[in-house]
Amino acid sequence: MNYDYASLLDRAWANLPEELQDHSRFQMPEVDTLIEGNQTIITNFNEIVNALRRKPQHLLTFLSKELAAPATFDDKRAIVQRVLKKSMITKKVEDYAKIFVLCHECGRPDTKITELSGQRIIKCSACGGWWPLRKIK
Ligand SMILES: [Zn+2]
Numbered sequence: 205m206n207y208d209y210a211s212l213l214d215r216a217w218a219n220l221p222e223e224l225q226d227h228s229r230f231q232m233p234e235v236d237t238l239i240e241g242n243q244t245i246i247t248n249f250n251e252i253v254n255a256l257r258r259k260p261q262h263l264l265t266f267l268s269k270e271l272a273a274p275a276t277f278d279d280k281r282a283i284v285q286r287v288l289k290k291s292m293i294t295k296k297v298e299d300y301a302k303i304f305v306l307c308h309e310c311g312r313p314d315t316k317i318t319e320l321s322g323q324r325i326i327k328c329s330a331c332g333g334w335w336p337l338r339k340i341k
Contacts, residue, residue: 230313237290249282256305270296309333
């Protein structure tokens with residue numbers, strides 16, 4: 205038998221109790237953008253932040269660095285000072301989720317930023333796994 209990685213994952217997934225599967229399903233809202241002049245507006249930024257359960261400023265700083273453009277936000281929207289494709293922003297939001305939200309051990313989104321011996325870490329409340337919080341440079 206020769207399983208590829210994806211089918212192995214599928215099998216592992218299928219073996220999880222249903223309750224866990226429901227709990228772990230991570231629903232990220234689709235990124236909605238709008239170009240205005242030389243700015244790109246992420247119109248549902250607040251929705252994305254809520255789904256990721258992180259501070260708006262943290263995601264914004266990450267996007268600003270990754271997209272190499274200044275960015276600001278109001279209650280609902282983020283404004284990036286550069287014309288960008290929606291797919292580009294979606295990719296960066298997905299990167300953010302992988303680095304800062306989805307558990308590096310079990311892949312679930314039930315994580316939070318906390319501290320361990322004075323070090324900032326991200327800890328998973330589902331499996332107890334944790335990893336150091338990477339600084340956004
Ligand atoms: Zn975990």
